[in-house]
Amino acid sequence: MRIGINTWAWVAPLTDDDLARLAPRIRAWGFDAVELPVQAPGDWDPVRAGELLAGLGLAPAICAGLLPEHDLLADDDEVVRRTTDFVRYCLRAATQVGAAVVAGPLYAPAGRRWPLDPDARRAATARLVERLRPLADEAAGRGVTIALEPLNRYETSLINTVDQALEVVDGVAGLGIALDTFHLNIEERDLPAAIRAAGDRLVHVQVCGNDRGVPGGDHLDWSAMLAALADLGYSGQLSIESFTAPALAVPMSVWRPLAADPDTLAVEGLAFLRASSAG
Structure with a gap:
């Protein structure tokens, strides 16, 4: 597994200058990969980023969440068009930067919650499958997987x-799954079993402590989770995703420090994951 980190540990939104400053340090610490967030098209140049990361030997992945004006489940055709245009931008950026994965909750903006009885859930799932199929086809044509x-x-x-x-994923050829230990810890009764259930559809993994801080030293059973990934033969990225960038405090509900500083989060998280994966 390649160990990476999301630049949200330091900055939000990411810019070209930020990446030029951060990427050499990330590589010098010993990371194999970097996760690049897309908050809005044009924040950073994928071609420039691709050249920088290739020169450093860092494997990129892209993560994205839908903006408030996006919703792949909307009844409004214009909203759906805007949403698919955004996802297509992420796919183009992945091609240009050399990323194999675009990961994220690419179905509705984070924070959108509504009651779903069994019939409503089936209908929403069917609509999502229908609208993801052409995007997954386009991704496959680019050599990219939507996770x-x-x-x-x-x-x-x-x-x-x-x-x-x-x-959803079983209804869309070429679609994958991205798992985040923070969300798994809230929703799954058995985290290693949930990882194994994802099977060969698992293409990206984001990690952090149960408090969204440094992996390790928290209550998660890291040895069992890493063993589950090994059992799957998972060879994708293991990317530290935490939100120590000041701009993310309110949207991500970070009300206390998650680490001494972002550099400490990176260095200690990498050391823990490297030692745990080797064991």
Whole structure:
């Protein structure tokens, strides 16, 4: 597994100058990969980023969440068009930067929650499958996989668990799953079993402590989770995703320090994951 980190540990939104400053340090610490967030098209240049990361030997991945004006489940055709245009931008950026994965909750904006009885859930899932198919086809044509991420119940009411993600992913050829240990810890009764349930559809993994801070030293059973990934033969990225960038404090409800500083989060998280993976 390649160990990476999301630049949200330091900055939000990411810019070209930020990446030029951060990427050499990330590589010098010993990371194999970096996760690049897309908050709005044009924040950073994918071509420039691709050249920088290739020169450093850092493997990129892209993560994205839908903006408030986006919703792939909307009744409004214009909203759906805006949403698909945004996802297509992420796919183009992935091609240009050299990323194999675009990961995130690419179905509705985080925070959109609504009651779903069984019939409503089936209808929403069917609509999502229909609207994701052409995007997954386009991704496959680019050599990229869209990885759908379950979020916890406070951020969405649609896809909270691996089983719910599989209801969508199994209906869309080429679609994958991204798992985040923070959300797994809230929604899954057995985290290693949930990881194994994702099977060969698992293409991206984000990690952090149960408090969204440094991996390790928290209550998560890291040895069992890493063993589950090894059992799957998972060879994708293990990307530290935490939100120590000041601009993310309010949107991500970070009310206390998650680490001494972002550099400490990176260095200690990498050391823990490297030692745990080797063991």
